[in-house]
Amino acid sequence: MHTKTVKTASPSSCGRRVGSPPRASTTAAGLIAAGVLATALSTGSVAAQETIKIGVSQPLTGAFAASGNYVAQGARIAEDEINAAGGVLGKKIQLVIEDNKSNPTEAVATVEKLIVRDKVPVIMGAWSSTLTLAVMPKMQEYKVPLVVETSSSGKITTAGNPYVFRISPTSEMEAMSFRPLVAKLGIKKADFLNTNNDFGIGSATEFAKMLKAEGVQVGVLETMDPKANDFSAQLTRIKASGGDTLFVTTAVEQNTLILKQAKELQLKARIVTTGGSNSPDQLVTQAGDAANGSYHTVFFPPWFPEVVKNPDAAKRYMAEWKKRGHEPGGLTEGFRGYDGIFTAVEAIKVAGKAEPAAIKDALWKVKVPGVYGDIAFIKQGPAGSESGQNQPTVYLVKIDGGKVVKPEF
Amino acid sequence: MDQLLQHALNAMILGGTYALLGIGLTLIFGIMRVVNFTHGELYAFGAYMMYMWVMLIGANFVLSIVLAVALGVVLGAAIEIVLLRRLRGADIDTTMLVMIGAWIAIQNTEQLVWSGVAKSINSPFPSAPLVVGAISVSWTRLFVFAVAVLLIAATYALIQWTRLGKAMRATFQDREAAALMGVRIDTVHTATFALGSGLAAAAGALLGPVFVVYPTIGDLASLKAFAIVILGGLGSIPGATIGGFILAFMEELGAGYISSGYRDAMGFLLIILILLVKPTGLFARKERIG
Numbered sequence: 153m154h155t156k157t158v159k160t161a162s163p164s165s166c167g168r169r170v171g172s173p174p175r176a177s178t179t180a181a182g183l184i185a186a187g188v189l190a191t192a193l194s195t196g197s198v199a200a201q202e203t204i205k206i207g208v209s210q211p212l213t214g215a216f217a218a219s220g221n222y223v224a225q226g227a228r229i230a231e232d233e234i235n236a237a238g239g240v241l242g243k244k245i246q247l248v249i250e251d252n253k254s255n256p257t258e259a260v261a262t263v264e265k266l267i268v269r270d271k272v273p274v275i276m277g278a279w280s281s282t283l284t285l286a287v288m289p290k291m292q293e294y295k296v297p298l299v300v301e302t303s304s305s306g307k308i309t310t311a312g313n314p315y316v317f318r319i320s321p322t323s324e325m326e327a328m329s330f331r332p333l334v335a336k337l338g339i340k341k342a343d344f345l346n347t348n349n350d351f352g353i354g355s356a357t358e359f360a361k362m363l364k365a366e367g368v369q370v371g372v373l374e375t376m377d378p379k380a381n382d383f384s385a386q387l388t389r390i391k392a393s394g395g396d397t398l399f400v401t402t403a404v405e406q407n408t409l410i411l412k413q414a415k416e417l418q419l420k421a422r423i424v425t426t427g428g429s430n431s432p433d434q435l436v437t438q439a440g441d442a443a444n445g446s447y448h449t450v451f452f453p454p455w456f457p458e459v460v461k462n463p464d465a466a467k468r469y470m471a472e473w474k475k476r477g478h479e480p481g482g483l484t485e486g487f488r489g490y491d492g493i494f495t496a497v498e499a500i501k502v503a504g505k506a507e508p509a510a511i512k513d514a515l516w517k518v519k520v521p522g523v524y525g526d527i528a529f530i531k532q533g534p535a536g537s538e539s540g541q542n543q544p545t546v547y548l549v550k551i552d553g554g555k556v557v558k559p560e561f
Numbered sequence: 562m563d564q565l566l567q568h569a570l571n572a573m574i575l576g577g578t579y580a581l582l583g584i585g586l587t588l589i590f591g592i593m594r595v596v597n598f599t600h601g602e603l604y605a606f607g608a609y610m611m612y613m614w615v616m617l618i619g620a621n622f623v624l625s626i627v628l629a630v631a632l633g634v635v636l637g638a639a640i641e642i643v644l645l646r647r648l649r650g651a652d653i654d655t656t657m658l659v660m661i662g663a664w665i666a667i668q669n670t671e672q673l674v675w676s677g678v679a680k681s682i683n684s685p686f687p688s689a690p691l692v693v694g695a696i697s698v699s700w701t702r703l704f705v706f707a708v709a710v711l712l713i714a715a716t717y718a719l720i721q722w723t724r725l726g727k728a729m730r731a732t733f734q735d736r737e738a739a740a741l742m743g744v745r746i747d748t749v750h751t752a753t754f755a756l757g758s759g760l761a762a763a764a765g766a767l768l769g770p771v772f773v774v775y776p777t778i779g780d781l782a783s784l785k786a787f788a789i790v791i792l793g794g795l796g797s798i799p800g801a802t803i804g805g806f807i808l809a810f811m812e813e814l815g816a817g818y819i820s821s822g823y824r825d826a827m828g829f830l831l832i833i834l835i836l837l838v839k840p841t842g843l844f845a846r847k848e849r850i851g
Contacts, residue, residue, distance in 0.1 A: 205749070212639075212671070212677070213677065215777055217677025218678045219779070220677075221678075287846045304664060374816075375821050377824065377825055380825070381772040382575060382772075384568075384571035384575070385571060385813045385814075385815075385816035386816060386821045388567045388571060389564070389817050392563075408681065408773050409772055415690070416690045416698065416699040417697055418697045434678075434679075437681070438679065438682075439846065482678075510612060555809070
């Protein structure tokens with residue numbers, strides 16, 4: 153799947169998008185413009201027949217905009233790499249990227265639009281667990297498979313939706329891979345601070361379960377609104393609880409603020425952020441010395457790409473990311489989009505045709521040497537309507553002296 | 562006991578910034594009766610201007626605050642002159658829709674210009690906190706609190722004791738009568754909106770270095786500001802000030818001792834209770850209809 157030669161297609165050859173239908177206008181200029189637009193639309197659809205469309209729903213604006221844009225940038229890299237190598241089934245692929253505005257209602261509208269209007273046979277999305285859970289019933293309704301690239305809530309693959317194929321790890325997998333580190337870090341009592349949504353609650357539940365099984369005392373479980381920026385109340389309570397380790401689950405913006413505010417309140421506990429959307433590089437830049445001594449679970453460690461299962465894929469992705477001038481802090485997020493598109497395209501190749509039902513069946517057979525590791529799906533959820541779940545590796549990194557390092561035990 | 566003291570200190574500091582957000586909005590929403598959805602965006606604008614001056618241009622920290630606020634005043638005046646002036650006398654729904662449009666436009670412009678990646682602003686204060694016994698607070702937050710208190714006092718003085726303040730109060734009590742007495746109505750409208758916007762920008766410029774700056778930070782600020790204004794009573798500066806502190810204490814103590822999952826709900830629960838007992842808010846002046 154991943155070919156050795158990497159040529160970048162010119163940006164204009166990709167990302168052609170069909171605009172919204174022309175609005176009625178009373179001015180002559182408006183009519184002319186509408187005419188031109190109509191012509192553009194018809195040529196657009198001619199070109200579209202020669203490509204295979206893949207839908208993408210990501211939060212490009214709103215609370216998760218930073219991460220959603222990284223995933224979209226990673227997806228674009230995969231698109232160009234695949235097209236430079238000749239596309240799939242003799243056709244070029246074309247991503248149709250829609251903005252779900254970090255909003256579950258909008259997310260449902262984006263997949264409906266992608267399926268009904270753009271007629272995409274497969275969709276990648278929708279970043280946060282809440283957004284993904286919102287679009288899942290639509291995928292089942294229209295019988296179109298969904299490649300889930302980021303979300304970690306257990307509910308996604310246990311809901312009995314056979315159209316869901318997740319390449320990112322579940323919170324439970326993350327907690328399990330953390331298990332051997334509990335003793336190494338000497339954790340005796342743990343407190344939790346998580347964002348109040350499917351992602352945060354799911355992660356805290358799984359980690360607490362795992363820690364209890366390891367004989368660790370669980371102190372307070374604090375939550376925060378996904379938009380909140382002041383956590384003094386929660387951190388004061390956590391300080392009073394007196395655990396030696398604080399597990400934090402949220403996106404990078406809140407992680408930054410929590411590190412800073414924990415320092416202001418002189419919280420002594422070691423901070424571990426989970427979920428993999430923590431962009432440690434961004435934490436180093438933005439939280440400064442408050443980030444020192446903190447640990448982070450990531451699903452791709454760009455600081456030492458040689459440790460991953462498929463270093464070639466990782467290095468190709470990293471080189472192109474750098475060449476395009478994308479934010480280095482986004483490397484730990486963008487690979488999800490890169491792998492997601494490769495997975496969808498491999499399924500199209502195995503299926504031999506770009507049709508939803510065939511792609512869904514083919515997803516069970518794919519084996520993709522991705523940045524996430526060797527992507528393949530195992531069955532999860534109620535028998536008869538299982539969802540596909542990949543089993544990626546989880547890495548723990550530490551920030552020390554303003555640098556991201558491998559933790560030493 | 563230590564925990565309670567720390568919670569109380571956190572709430573005091575938070576309350577200062579809530580009050581600052583509240584008084585800016587109470588001038589516009591409470592006195593001008595414009596449902597100002599751009600208030601949060603002016604807050605975000607202040608924070609981004611602070612980022613521009615401090616991090617990109619490298620200006621002095623205090624000077625940057627002054628410049629960010631000045632630009633906020635200019636943007637506020639521009640919104641009033643371009644959008645609101647021609648809507649004077651229009652019904653509240655029309656104005657509200659225009660302000661929603663302005664809110665979306667400003668927020669998306671911010672995203673276009675600054676991208677979705679959060680920005681952080683360096684503060685010149687030491688990163689080690691001030692520690693007294695078992696409680697601690699960051700120097701930046703103390704500075705923010707001090708400036709917020711100063712700005713609140715200055716605004717109160719301006720409304721209460723200056724000619725402009727008197728003209729504002731007269732205009733919004735009875736526009737026709739004020740005009741007949743020789744008050745320049747258009748100037749007063751612009752000045753009021755610009756002042757309220759400047760205060761929102763000040764809150765953004767002050768809190769930018771405490772938090773991180775991203776395009777949607779204004780949404781939460783806007784929500785809190787509306788809650789504070791309704792709690793304190795429309796148009797009342799002491800009401801907005803006290804309302805800000807009450808909201809902060811409710812959130813902080815509610816999250817600290819009851820449940821952090823309901824932190825934001827605590828404030829709104831209190832607002833419902835107060836409005837049940839006193840429908841005009843805590844400190845509203847008597848309404849004059851007609």
